[in-house]
Amino acid sequence: MTPIFSMTGFATGRIQHNSVEIACEIRSLNARYLEIFTRLPQVLRELEDPIKERVRRYVHRGKISVSMNLSSVTPVLQNLSVDPGTIQTYTHLLDQIRKIAGIQEPLRLEHLLFFKDVISFEEEAEVDEEFKQVIFRLVENLLEQLNGVRAKEGKNLHRDLEKRLEAMARLVGEIRRYARENPTIEFQRLYQRLLSLIEEQKVDRDRLEQEVAIISDRVDVTEELVRLDSHMKLFRQYLEKGSPIGKKLNFLLQEMHREANTIASKQTMIEISHRVVALKDEIERLREQVQNIE
Numbered sequence: 001m002t003p004i005f006s007m008t009g010f011a012t013g014r015i016q017h018n019s020v021e022i023a024c025e026i027r028s029l030n031a032r033y034l035e036i037f038t039r040l041p042q043v044l045r046e047l048e049d050p051i052k053e054r055v056r057r058y059v060h061r062g063k064i065s066v067s068m069n070l071s072s073v074t075p076v077l078q079n080l081s082v083d084p085g086t087i088q089t090y091t092h093l094l095d096q097i098r099k100i101a102g103i104q105e106p107l108r109l110e111h112l113l114f115f116k117d118v119i120s121f122e123e124e125a126e127v128d129e130e131f132k133q134v135i136f137r138l139v140e141n142l143l144e145q146l147n148g149v150r151a152k153e154g155k156n157l158h159r160d161l162e163k164r165l166e167a168m169a170r171l172v173g174e175i176r177r178y179a180r181e182n183p184t185i186e187f188q189r190l191y192q193r194l195l196s197l198i199e200e201q202k203v204d205r206d207r208l209e210q211e212v213a214i215i216s217d218r219v220d221v222t223e224e225l226v227r228l229d230s231h232m233k234l235f236r237q238y239l240e241k242g243s244p245i246g247k248k249l250n251f252l253l254q255e256m257h258r259e260a261n262t263i264a265s266k267q268t269m270i271e272i273s274h275r276v277v278a279l280k281d282e283i284e285r286l287r288e289q290v291q292n293i294e
Contacts, residue, residue, distance in 0.1 A: 002242025005294040006153035007031065007062040011145040017134045024068045024135075026142045028150065030292055031063035039067040043127060044135065051139055058143040060244040061294045066139065090115050150294070157289055158239060164286050165232055168256075171279045172228050175263065178271045179221050189268075219266050224259045231256050246293040253287045 007030045014023040036052045055064050094107055231252050238245045238252075260283060264276045 003151040004154035004158050004239065004245070005147065005150040005243040006157060006292050007150070007246070007294050008153065008292060009146045009149040011142040011149065013138060013142050013145070015134060015138050017131060020131070021071045022068065022135060022138060023071065024066065024138050024142055026067075026139075026146050027065045028059065028146060029063040029065075031061065034059060034061050035063045037063070037065045039065070041068065041070050043070070044068060046127070047132060047135060050132075050136065054136065054139055055143065058140075058147055059294070061246060068135075086115075154243070154293070157293060160289055161239060161286060162236075164282050164289075165235065168228075168232060168279060168282045168286075171275050171282070172225060172232075175221070175272055175275050175279070176225050178269055178275075179225065179267075182219050182221075182267065182269050182272065219268055221263045221266055221272075224263050224266075228256060228259050231259070243294040246290060249290045249293060250287065253283055253290060256283050257287075 007028060009028040010026070012023075012025045014021060016022075034056070036055050038048050038051060040048060040051075051066055055066065091107065094111060097103075098105075098107070235249060235252050238248050257280065260276055260280045264273070264280075267273055267276065
């Protein structure tokens with residue numbers, strides 16, 4: 001059985017290659033579609049598309065962010081430099097702030113160092129093939145780790161969804177039992193009401209029973225209950241197939257909610273009304289959980 005994946009997860013790791021340490025972090029959050037964001041050092045910008053392609057192999061839905069940093073690098077890879085234009089801009093802004101705020105204290109070096117882009121890294125554009133493969137292996141290992149986390153959470157979601165479905169099935173069964181009595185009860189209620197308004201000997205009983213039967217038929221919810229059973233059965237089948245199923249489950253829940261509303265509008269028994277309220281509550285809880293399923 002294909003596992004169900006939660007859309008939330010986190011994986012982090014690092015690896016050493018020659019004198020370079022590569023640290024990578026991958027986060028996954030809920031999203032309607034698959035959205036991939038990367039934050040890479042300038043020297044690795046050319047790897048953005050290959051990294052995104054690897055993410056698509058492991059993840060089908062969610063907001064995925066991949067962050068990577070290099071440290072302990074050789075001078076060939078990274079050199080410190082300052083940007084005179086940036087420093088002049090920040091100096092001018094700080095002077096303006098001092099004047100507006102009425103600060104007499106002179107501008108000092110540590111004030112400028114609060115701005116991270118005052119000192120920048122000039123990186124070489126060349127990254128050899130071996131270095132690329134090391135990075136790709138790290139990303140793929142972390143994606144597997146991420147999916148392990150998402151699958152573990154998916155098992156918890158699966159158990160909760162099954163429990164909710166069982167509760168819904170019990171409620172639907174109870175509604176069905178009461179619904180068998182509802183047309184007869186409604187028939188008798190309307191019939192007695194009419195008889196109280198009209199002298200019985202003046203009533204065309206056959207005609208009256210026909211009219212009341214038509215009205216009573218309007219409270220029949222058999223079709224709605226059959227469709228609810230069908231939706232719940234299909235919901236379970238999707239759970240067995242595994243991710244990606246989030247959008248399909250959400251659509252089924254919309255249909256279940258529509259059927260519950262129809263039953264609520266047609267019912268006349270308080271026993272059914274109470275169970276429809278409970279049924280809609282379970283559907284809403286299912287909907288909340290499904291929002292986190294890939």
